[in-house]
Amino acid sequence: MGLKIASVPVPETTKQRLSLCMIMKDEEEHLTRCLESVQGVVDEIVIVDTGSTDRSVEIAERFGARVLHEEWRGDFAAPRNTAIDAATGDWILVLDADEELVDGRRLLPLLQNPDLEGYSLREVNFIGEDVGIEAVVNAAFRVFRNRPEYRYEGALHEQIMGKIDPEGGVTTRFVGIEIRHYGYLEATSAARRKTDRNMAIVLDEVRRKPDDSFTLFNAGVEYQRIDDHETALEYFQRSFATLPSLRAYYASLLIRNIVASLRCLKRYDEALDVLKDALQAYPDFTDLHYLQGQIHMERREYRAAIRSYRRAIELGDHGGDRYLAQSGMGSFYSWYALGTLHEQMGDVHEAVRAYRRSISTAPGYYAAPLVRLTRALLTSDDPEEVERYLSTIIWDRRRGDSFRTLAAVFLEAGAHEIALRLARRARDAATDGDHRVEIVAADCLLRLGRVHEALAELDRVPASSAQAGHAAGKRFLAHLASGDLDAAARAIAAVADIADGLYATSWALALAAQAPGATPPLPAGAERDKVVEVLLDVASGLLAIDALEPFNRVVPLLFAVADRTADLDERLGLLLHHQGFREPAAARLMAAVDAGTTSPEVFAALGEICTAQGLDEEAATFLGAALEHDDQNLSRYLALAGCFAGQGRYDDAGETLRRGLLVFPHSTVLRELRHSLSLLGGAAAG
Secondary structure (H helix, E strand, O other), X not given: OOOOEOOOOOOOOOOOOEEEEEEEOOOOOOHHHHHHHOOOXXXXXXXXXXXXXXXXXXXXXXXXXXXXXXXXXXXXXXXXXXXXXXXXXXXXXXXXXXXXXXXXXXXXXXXXXXXXXXXXXXXXXEOOOOOOOOEXXXXXXXXXXXXXXXXXXXXXXXXXXXXXXXXXXXXXXEEEEEEEEOOOOOOOHHHHHHHHHHHHHHHHHHHHOOOOHXXXXXHHHHHHHOOOHXXXXXXXXXXHHOOOOOOOOOHHHHHHHHHHHHHHOOOHHHHHHHHHHHHHHOXXXXXXXXXXXXXXXXXXXXXXXXXXXXXXXXXXXXXOOOOOEEOOOOOHHHHHHHHHHHHHOOOHHHHHHHHHHHHHHOOOOOHHHHHHHHHHHHOOXXXXXXXXXXXXXXXXXXXXXXXXXXXXXXXXXXXXXXXXHHHHHHHHHOOOOOOHXXXXXXXXXXXXXXXXXXXXXXXOXXXXXXXXXXXXXXXXXXXXXXXXXXXXXXXXXXXXOXXXXXXXXXXXXXXXXXXXXXXXXXXXXXXXXXXHHHHHHHHHHHHHOOOHHHHHHHHHHHHHHOOOHHHHHHHHHHHHHHOOOHHHHHHHHHHHHHOOOOOHHHHHHHHHHHHHOOOHHHHHHHHHHHHHOOOOOHHXXXXXXXXHHHOOOHHHHHHHHHHHHHHOOOOHHHHHHHHHHHHHHHHHHO
């Protein structure tokens, strides 16, 4: 984009006045935070209201804003220009009500520079469910001189920089002063309203300007937001066909989005072809290297994925001056991806190291590496020691969330008492009162067989809570396990309005199946695949709390409802294997094999079951099949070599490790194990 950091001191001259210009409609959810952030920075506030029915106008006037009123006509540029027309300052600052200016006083000396016409600020767009580490960072042109010729164009994603600095970086500069944008958070009501509104506006723009590259790009973005990647890709490709230049400020993001859509559609070959050209045009665009790593990882091309993630880390995170980039692509997200990659390959030591780096480089609570690190440590270390260590490395911010996450992982690992202790520590440290910790605590108590205490914990979750549905699910499981079917029916009533009745329908089937010999039919209009998913969750929950009788009554129901019984055999078999039920797991997994599955996870699970039962030849056969179908996974070589070594077949074990070293020539794990086996083999021969 040609932007440069403005860092040269500027001379003091006559004070330049700064006007904040905004548009709004029903923004009481955010407005106070926005206007508080500009206190002592701006000299006047001009807001154009387009029809608020909430307290927005009252809040704005309380901050001394001059509020103008204008009918909304589906065009963002028009009211923005109305606000600028009314402004009396020498400079204009543009913000939206769901934004916040950080350390805005740093702007004031920059307004004295006579050679510049405007500044781009660092915009941090928070995404996901709540404010945290998920964010997209970009340069946002928001400060410019108040001149009559500087006005916005475009009904959606309106633009003005092209009028002020067509070449980019000639009369404008990028500065690191930050704007925080909260409007894309999924939990905000504003975000929920934006989707339909923006879609209507952008499609109207497309009808008026069907060959405008930027308009087509914006249409693709809106379809991408609702996960319609097929349609998004069509618009992105049309946008690229009319792209004026690869130097256009949105060009790099357009190409990134094309790759992302192709990846979501699993069109990996096309995505890699696009990346080959894209990385020639934008070799230092971290997001492209990260996406390349994801594609290679999904294709099980592990060595190529490692190279891509390493390159992303070398480039680091962008500050917003060159590319619109997602925060963390060059740090904690890539470290986490490397950790999962090494874990899949069986290199636990490298996985642990990468997860630690992900945790240390993340600016706050990031659950994914914490979960993976905890699981990895619990496979070999004493749970009490793991708890003590992890308590020293979790983030200070949202500490309660970290303890809650740890409690869930310890629970999964069977350390129920420690999990309950962590859940109580989470409650002590919690600040948001969202009641997720009560759900985890209840789960711990159910696993410990303390049903009445678990139900008391769930009673702490009010019906108005976002966790009320989860609480109802735990109550349903508890009542099924204890045989209190009337109470289970009351739990069903609590979710009647959730997901168009999906949970109520599915749970009612599970409840009806508790009658001996009953296999209730799928109700008319129910979506079969979705009901199967909910019933699988019920079965998993029952198995976890050792409620075997109700579990065994849900399983026939699952097979009666499901279309694809081979998939169901595979999933139930892996579930039973995870919970330690070897014989029923083997029966389900063998049924999946007979139906033609090629899943390496199924073969590996059967290999582990056969090993535990002393069926050496069968174990080697299944572990060999797992390797055959997943030969880019280092753990498959280790498992098969370990199987051979355990049978005293050192030559076969060594040959397996030799094959692994052809794929992973730098693996110290394979090399050291092969050396040890050669010594064992020599000793046995002697």
